[in-house]
Amino acid sequence: MPVTSHAADVRLAARCRAGDLAAFEEIYRVHSTRLYAVAYRMLGHAEDAEDLLQEIFLLAFRKLSSFKGDASLGTWLYRLGVNACLDRLRSKARRNDRQTEWLDDQLPPVGATTMTAAGVLQRLDLERAVRELPAGCRAAFLLHDVEGFEHREIASMLGIAEGTSKSQVHKARMRLRGLLGRELTGGTQA
Amino acid sequence: MRCEDVQHALDGQLLGALKREDAAALDAHIATCRECQAVVADARRLQAEVRLIGTEGPSPRSWERIAASLENDPEFQRTAAADLQSDRRVWRLDWRWVALAAALILVVASSLLFLRRSLDSSAAPAPLAASAPADAGSDDLVTSIESELDLAAKHYENAIAGLERVANDSESPIDPALMATVKTNLQIIDQAIDDSRQALRTDPQSQFAQESLFDAFRRKVTLLQDTISLMNEMRKGNPARATAIASGLNKG
Numbered sequence: 001m002p003v004t005s006h007a008a009d010v011r012l013a014a015r016c017r018a019g020d021l022a023a024f025e026e027i028y029r030v031h032s033t034r035l036y037a038v039a040y041r042m043l044g045h046a047e048d049a050e051d052l053l054q055e056i057f058l059l060a061f062r063k064l065s066s067f068k069g070d071a072s073l074g075t076w077l078y079r080l081g082v083n084a085c086l087d088r089l090r091s092k093a094r095r096n097d098r099q100t101e102w103l104d105d106q107l108p109p110v111g112a113t114t115m116t117a118a119g120v121l122q123r124l125d126l127e128r129a130v131r132e133l134p135a136g137c138r139a140a141f142l143l144h145d146v147e148g149f150e151h152r153e154i155a156s157m158l159g160i161a162e163g164t165s166k167s168q169v170h171k172a173r174m175r176l177r178g179l180l181g182r183e184l185t186g187g188t189q190a
Numbered sequence: 191m192r193c194e195d196v197q198h199a200l201d202g203q204l205l206g207a208l209k210r211e212d213a214a215a216l217d218a219h220i221a222t223c224r225e226c227q228a229v230v231a232d233a234r235r236l237q238a239e240v241r242l243i244g245t246e247g248p249s250p251r252s253w254e255r256i257a258a259s260l261e262n263d264p265e266f267q268r269t270a271a272a273d274l275q276s277d278r279r280v281w282r283l284d285w286r287w288v289a290l291a292a293a294l295i296l297v298v299a300s301s302l303l304f305l306r307r308s309l310d311s312s313a314a315p316a317p318l319a320a321s322a323p324a325d326a327g328s329d330d331l332v333t334s335i336e337s338e339l340d341l342a343a344k345h346y347e348n349a350i351a352g353l354e355r356v357a358n359d360s361e362s363p364i365d366p367a368l369m370a371t372v373k374t375n376l377q378i379i380d381q382a383i384d385d386s387r388q389a390l391r392t393d394p395q396s397q398f399a400q401e402s403l404f405d406a407f408r409r410k411v412t413l414l415q416d417t418i419s420l421m422n423e424m425r426k427g428n429p430a431r432a433t434a435i436a437s438g439l440n441k442g
Binding site for chain 1: 197201204205206207229232233236237239240241242243244245247248249252253255256257259260261263265266267268269270271272
């Protein structure tokens with residue numbers, strides 16, 4: 001991640017607040033890849049991720065007055081992006097009336113339908129498998145294992161108990177392990 | 191470490207927050223437990239593979255769409271328009287400087303033109319010169335050049351006085367040390383102008399004195415233009431550019 005000074009971040013944010021499109025482009029060049037990757041993993045589709053990226057930048061413009069420079073602009077944007085992803089997941093779940101599938105509650109393993117050759121992890125299969133996880137379960141797994149948030153933070157972000165976050169992450173791992181061509185043993189018993 | 195402790199340790203390890211002694215305990219356990227070894231290895235591999243998803247970044251057209259959506263956003267339009275208004279206010283002030291600079295350049299250029307014309311005509315053989323007494327012609331010529339020089343100097347001083355008035359009225363905080371450097375440089379250039387004028391009085395056809403005078407004028411114009419630019423950049427809140435200009439001013 002590019003290193004920017006605090007003063008440079010504050011100046012850039014001020015320019016963005018003043019409606020300077022060139023300043024936004026500067027931010028885009030530095031941070032868009034990371035934001036897009038988060039959105040892509042969370043939403044599972046390139047088009048959705050690009051739509052959300054657009055939304056994140058509009059949101060950033062509206063919320064930049066709350067950026068005080070306590071964290072770096074990159075961290076602030078990243079948090080904004082993650083929250084936007086979660087909002088999108090929630091609203092999508094509401095629209096599809098799939099609230100019951102927000103969290104993984106003993107759904108059949110995805111490995112049975114998505115696995116290709118045994119032992120071979122195909123990128124497309126993995127993407128599909130992640131996408132097919134229930135939204136809340138996917139979010140918890142991605143936030144923890146990929147984005148590096150602690151269960152305590154995830155619980156707060158998703159509005160669930162810390163224990164639920166742990167169990168969802170565990171379930172996601174177990175289901176995705178199917179893609180690795182291994183038996184789903186649970187792995188916690190000696 | 192027992193198998194039931196592995197998930198907790200694995201969570202810490204995937205976050206990069208596992209203490210050294212806990213990491214050693216985890217390693218010791220998975221060295222003896224094939225099931226846990228597989229769980230840990232798969233989780234690590236999953237983390238690495240999933241982290242690659244989406245890292246290709248958005249499509250090349252993505253920024254265009256974002257820029258368009260920002261530009262079409264009513265709030266963004268309002269903010270950008272307000273900023274533009276503010277810029278225009280600044281530029282209204284700046285135009286005083288630009289106008290002054292233009293006037294200054296015009297006055298100096300006109301003066302130089304007068305001078306060069308006078309000096310050129312002094313260098314060229316005048317048809318009536320032969321019938322006129324040499325000393326009288328030379329005296330007339332010197333007087334004529336002197337009056338042109340005086341006229342140029344008068345215009346020049348007027349323009350500089352105007353510039354100084356605007357500078358004094360300006361809210362731009364110019365570093366006193368820098369201002370002193372500018373004044374010192376101006377004095378040096380003025381001295382060069384005086385010396386060149388003196389040399390031209392002695393020898394109106396001296397190419398060296400002419401060039402020295404023109405060079406001094408050019409340097410004075412450049413110095414004044416840079417001073418104006420510096421004030422403008424400071425007013426616009428562009429310290430990087432102002433510093434670059436100031437660095438040039440310091441060099442004289």
